[in-house]
Structure formats: C-alpha cells, structure tokens
Amino acid sequence: MVTGVSSGVFQRAGVRLHHRVWGEGPPVVLVHGLSGSGRWWRRNVPALQRRHTVYVLDLSGYGAARRQRALGVREAAALISDWLEDTDLRGVSLVGHSMGGHICVHVAARCPDRLDNLVLVCASGLLSTSAYRVALQLPRALITGRKRFVPRILTDALRAGPLNLWRNARDLLRDSVQDLLPLIRARTLVIWGERDALVPVELGAVLAHSIPGARFEVIPRAGHVVMVDAPAAFNAALLAFLEAVPADGEVLT
Structure with a gap:
C-alpha cells in the first residue's frame, strides 16, 4: 500500500479539491475518472515518484471528497485550474483517466502556459x-479488466453514490471536447487499453489525430482501467514519454 508523504485541500467557493503528494522533481498531476478515486493510481505512483513530484487528486464527490456534490467536467476543470494557479505549479504533466482525461482537456485549454505535457488515458x-447505453457496457468492462480490482471499483462507486455518478455520466456525455483538441499546445500522449469496453479504442485514435503532434499508444490485453490492468506497460509508456527529449518541431508550451 502506497502512503502519501503529504496531503492538502484546496477550497474555492465552498468546493474542496483533495490531493496527496509523493516524491520530488517535475510535477505530475493524476486525475481519476468517473466512480474512481486517487487509489486507482497506486500501481503507478511508485514508478513516477522516483523522478517526479506526483500529485494525486480526489475530485469533488469522490474518494476523500466523497461527501460533496460531484462537479461537472467544466466545473472540475475550473477548480483544478484555480488550484494550479494558487500553487503556482508550472511545467506540469497532466494525466487524466476516462472522465479525468475529459476534464484535463478543458484544463489544458484554460491554462496552457502551465502545462508541458498532457496524457489522456481512455x-x-x-x-x-x-448514459443508459454506457451502463449496459459496465458488466463487460468489469470482466475485461483485472478481476482483483473489481472490489475497489465497486467500493469507490458506492462511496460516490448513485446521484453523483448519474449527474457526472449525463454531464460528460453532453460535453464534447472536439473543438478544443486542435488548440492544445502541450505535448500529448493518448494511451488506451486494447479491450476498452466503455470508450472504444477507435475514439482514442480520433482523439490523437485531432491534437497537433499527439502520439497514440495502445496497450495490448488491457481494458478501460489500463493503468491497473497493465501497470508495467503503462508506466513504461508514460515515463518514456515524460522523459523523452522533444524532437524538433514537436508541440511545446
């Protein structure tokens, strides 16, 4: 079990953003998805913290912030952007999974000068x-992923509560980031699980194609929670991207 070396709470307009921090070095911010929590990154933090300061967020309505109402993707992006400004984080590598990736696209559009790298995970x-059709895919998504992680998925979903989950599911399905993608200035990696049953891998290819200079990588035999299903492959791909020397002409902030 990974234990954070420090933790904090950022509050704006009565809404709180919880985070835990590990390691030292250039900042990496991890944003979980719908029904998730910061615990979904526990197989990735040890690899990242060796060379980076890792900030693991719990979004409003989830994890340590589960007693609050869930925010829509744009509201959550505004709160994260305010936190980045308040802490004056720069040269950030922003990594978001599922709904968290959706939110991160909006953050990248709001504060491009603070981001060096953007990683969109499924x-x-x-x-x-x-939302009904997405719900129909949930049983398939559970059986295509790591079976030992199912209790964590169910526990976090129960803690968030059906109302928060339903609100967020409806909100994210009503919000498209298509118009923002060509404007992204950060170096971008789009990474997907080959067996993703919730967000098809074909959408990952479209996402990557729509972002200038983005790289697209598919992890074999992994499902929607790719960083849990194939942590070694995911960590290797993520670290190789974060630590690579940008090529001539690659998009930078």
Missing part, C-alpha cells in the same frame, strides 16, 4: 451515446 470527451 479519455471520454468524444463519446456520443446515452
């Missing part, structure tokens, strides 16, 4: 379907 933002 991100929503281009889904065009109904």
Whole structure:
C-alpha cells in the first residue's frame, strides 16, 4: 500500500479539491475518472515518484471528497485550474483517466502556459451515446479488466453514490471536447487499453489525430482501467514519454 508523504485541500467557493503528494522533481498531476478515486493510481505512483513530484487528486464527490456534490467536467476543470494557479505549479504533466482525461482537456485549454505535457488515458470527451447505453457496457468492462480490482471499483462507486455518478455520466456525455483538441499546445500522449469496453479504442485514435503532434499508444490485453490492468506497460509508456527529449518541431508550451 502506497502512503502519501503529504496531503492538502484546496477550497474555492465552498468546493474542496483533495490531493496527496509523493516524491520530488517535475510535477505530475493524476486525475481519476468517473466512480474512481486517487487509489486507482497506486500501481503507478511508485514508478513516477522516483523522478517526479506526483500529485494525486480526489475530485469533488469522490474518494476523500466523497461527501460533496460531484462537479461537472467544466466545473472540475475550473477548480483544478484555480488550484494550479494558487500553487503556482508550472511545467506540469497532466494525466487524466476516462472522465479525468475529459476534464484535463478543458484544463489544458484554460491554462496552457502551465502545462508541458498532457496524457489522456481512455479519455471520454468524444463519446456520443446515452448514459443508459454506457451502463449496459459496465458488466463487460468489469470482466475485461483485472478481476482483483473489481472490489475497489465497486467500493469507490458506492462511496460516490448513485446521484453523483448519474449527474457526472449525463454531464460528460453532453460535453464534447472536439473543438478544443486542435488548440492544445502541450505535448500529448493518448494511451488506451486494447479491450476498452466503455470508450472504444477507435475514439482514442480520433482523439490523437485531432491534437497537433499527439502520439497514440495502445496497450495490448488491457481494458478501460489500463493503468491497473497493465501497470508495467503503462508506466513504461508514460515515463518514456515524460522523459523523452522533444524532437524538433514537436508541440511545446
């Protein structure tokens, strides 16, 4: 079990953003998805913290912030952007999973000068379907992922509560990031699980193609929670991207 070396709470307009911090070095910010929590990154933090300061967020309505109402993707992006400004974090590598990736696209659009890298992991933002149809895919998503992680998924979902989950599901399906993608200035990696049953890998390819200079990587035999299903492959791909020397002409902030 990974234990954070420090923790904090940022508050704005009565809404709180919880975070835990590990390591030292250039900042990496991890943003979980719908029904998740910061615990979903526990297989990734040890690899990252060796060379980076890792900030693991709990979004309003989830994890340590579960007693609050969930924010819409744009509201959550505004809160994270305010936190980045308040802490004066610069040269940030922003990593978001699923709904968290959706939120991170909005953060990248709001404060491009604070981001060096953007990593979108099985991100929503281009889904065009109904909350009902997404719900129908949940059983398949559970069986295509790591079975030992199912209790954590169910526990975090129960803690968030059905009302928060429903509100966020409806909100993210109504919000498209298509128009923002060509404007992203950060170096971008789009990473997907080959067996993602919730956000099809084909949407990952479209997402990457729509962002200038973005790289697209698919992890074999992994499902929607790719950083849990294949942590070694995910960590290797993420670290290789974060620590690579940018090539001539690569998009930078």
